[in-house]
Amino acid sequence: MEIHAKTVLLTGSTGGIGLEISKALAAAGARLILTGRNLDRLNALKKNLVGEGHLAIAVDVASEDGVDKLVALAQTNQVDVLINNAGVNHLATHEQTSSGEITRMMTVNLCAPMILCSRLIPVLQNRTEAMIINVGSIMGSIGMAGSATYCASKFGLRGFTESLRRELADSNIRVVYFAPRMTSTAINSEQMVAMSQALGTAVDSPENVAEQLVSVIAKPGCIEQYLGWPEKLFVRINGLLPRVVDRALKKQLPTVLSYAR
Template sequence: MDIRNKTILLTGATGGMGSAIAQKLASEGARLLLAGRRQERLEVLLHALPGQLHRTIVVDLESQEERSQLINVCKKEAIDILINNAGICQFSLLESTSEQSLKAILATNVEAPAHLCQALLPVLKNKPEAAIVNIGSVFGAIGYPGYSMYCASKFALRGFTEALRRELSDTAIRVHLLSPRATETDINSQAVNALNQTLGISVDSPDFVANELLSLLLSQRSQQKTLGWPEKLFSRINGALPGLVDGSLKKQLPIIRKYALLNQQKS
């Protein structure tokens, strides 16, 4: 796919990953509809991008009414590509996760992408070529302690994307799932950064993820891509032999609990 002059909706545009993706796509000549919750951060991003035709849209994706308003804008703009990048991640033990956080994670990470895909399919089907990219996570293939609700949402998004890709396999719409591993963004608390460092977990840059997303869009077929090694291997082992991963993560459990409790105390 040639993304020059394509109109792209990018949700979660002002996060670390979203900003990097916006810069990459704009530098390739795409026109962006930048969706996020904070007008001032959207304006800063807008003025930092190459190109003059980008647009900002303030939206809270937890609100069905605001999602509907965003959908109306996208229909008028006749978007070519939908990138569901917005997401909420909370590092906490399940017993310490509030009902409000539980609902917010599911609404943002599952309900909003599904709603946007469903509502915008008629627009995308009218294009000679179009694409949907859902940003998943390696935790959509590996259930990890301290991230039970986040894992639940990303497992759901992975299943949704897989089914949708197969539903649309006889159309011109390419459906991709990009699943990063740990990434350097503001979504990570100090406790999460400390946990990653203690366990020796590798962390990718937002620019790396943005480059991988661009490669998906430029590809000639729908793809499901997991980033990072050994995370890619672990996700495959978990699918075939989950008991092996159970044993490995059980050894990490005391450290994970320590940092989860520390994160709770600071939040």
């Protein structure tokens, strides 16, 4: 797809990755509908973007009212691309994760994208060509200690994206699963950052992730994109030989638990 002059609805626009995606898409000539929960931050972002006609709306994508507002705006502005980027994370052992944290992560990371897709498919089907990009994670393919709920939400998003892609295979809508690895953003708590440093985990910049996402839009045959090496290899190995990955990750368990507990 040629992104120039297309209208893109981006959730989580002011987050670390979302901010850079917004800049990259605007620079490529897209018209953006920016969403998030803080209107001041959204307006500040809109003001500094290249191009004209961008819109900002403060909504909670996890609420019915928020979804209704986004759908109405998408209909009025003839959205071509939906990017489900909003997400939350929390480092903790599962026994120490509250029911509220579990519900919030599953709602924002999985239920909200599913509902938005359901409501916006009729809008997207009216366009000559359209796209849905669900931003997942490498942890949507590899279960990690200390992140059980987050992994569950991203595993679910990956399965949903695969199913939806097959369901819409004869339509004008291309469905893509986009999976970054660890990225340097505010979604990561101090404990998570410290744990990653202790484990020697590679961390990407949000600018690099945004560049990769925009490049995916231009690739007609691309249906999924995993970022990072050797993370992409581990995804393959985990799918074929999960016990091998079990043994490798068990060596990291004491370090993970020291930060997750």
